[in-house]
Amino acid sequence: MSELLVVEDLTVTFPTTRGLVDVVKDVSFTVGRDETVGIVGESGSGKSMTSLAIMGLLPRGAVTRGSIRLNGVELLGRTDRQMRAIRGEQASMIFQDPLSSLNPYYTVGLQIEEMYRAHRGGSRKAAGKVVAEALAQVGIPEPDRRAGYYPHQFSGGQRQRIMIAMALVCSPALLIADEPTTALDVTVQAQILRLLAGLQKETGTGMVFVTHDLAVISSIAARVLVMCQGEQVEYGTAEQVFSEPRHEYTRMLLESIPRIDDEVVS
Numbered sequence: 001m002s003e004l005l006v007v008e009d010l011t012v013t014f015p016t017t018r019g020l021v022d023v024v025k026d027v028s029f030t031v032g033r034d035e036t037v038g039i040v041g042e043s044g045s046g047k048s049m050t051s052l053a054i055m056g057l058l059p060r061g062a063v064t065r066g067s068i069r070l071n072g073v074e075l076l077g078r079t080d081r082q083m084r085a086i087r088g089e090q091a092s093m094i095f096q097d098p099l100s101s102l103n104p105y106y107t108v109g110l111q112i113e114e115m116y117r118a119h120r121g122g123s124r125k126a127a128g129k130v131v132a133e134a135l136a137q138v139g140i141p142e143p144d145r146r147a148g149y150y151p152h153q154f155s156g157g158q159r160q161r162i163m164i165a166m167a168l169v170c171s172p173a174l175l176i177a178d179e180p181t182t183a184l185d186v187t188v189q190a191q192i193l194r195l196l197a198g199l200q201k202e203t204g205t206g207m208v209f210v211t212h213d214l215a216v217i218s219s220i221a222a223r224v225l226v227m228c229q230g231e232q233v234e235y236g237t238a239e240q241v242f243s244e245p246r247h248e249y250t251r252m253l254l255e256s257i258p259r260i261d262d263e264v265v266s
């Protein structure tokens with residue numbers, strides 16, 4: 001399997017009133033084409049900061065060290081303008097809360113069209129056709145008509161589907177999904193996971209799936225990176241991590257997953 005993304009010794013440092021603080025420390029992993037790598041850990045473990053570092057979206061003042069290579073090209077040290085050309089075209093990100101990620105003042109079709117034309121150009125008519133196809137691909141009914149709807153006119157699950165359509169409209173090689181199912185109920189969550197798996201199979205996109213939910217990771221990821229307090233504590237195939245965890249933190253996460261055979265305390 002050829003390596004699409006290579007992250008080596010990634011460290012992210014923030015200046016604070018108490019001095020410099022490493023929020024991500026020496027994290028290393030790879031993502032192959034057609035492969036899903038899960039990053040798991042509790043809130044504050046550094047998993048989202050790792051994703052933002054890959055996309056060049058860290059807050060101003062953050063300092064990154066190490067290496068992030070996408071298709072063999074180093075991303076660290078690139079200017080904001082250079083990263084804007086990469087985001088959407090070569091790497092895209094799905095955020096946790098689509099309602100806050102989508103602009104309430106513009107129709108969803110216009111927002112997807114803006115992403116597409118920024119990288120691919122073309123007329124609005126041609127882009128409109130691509131938008132309708134993208135919405136249809138993620139299961140939005142009547143895509144031509146509903147492209148003219150605003151974000152608040154969709155359900156939470158549909159908004160997440162729209163974010164997926166926007167992320168994939170330019171056929172990026174890498175997709176980062178940052179807790180995309182956290183705010184959804186279990187049924188819709190399963191639908192989104194199936195959708196992502198199906199689209200990945202069709203497009204060959206490599207994916208980094210970020211979550212605190214090991215049950216979700218077990219259903220979608222080939223390899224798993226476990227993070228705790230900004231550090232990488234375990235990394236291996238999903239089978240290895242779930243059946244033979246080496247770190248105490250991983251074992252604690254696994255023990256926290258509800259089981260149907262657990263005793264009910266009344």
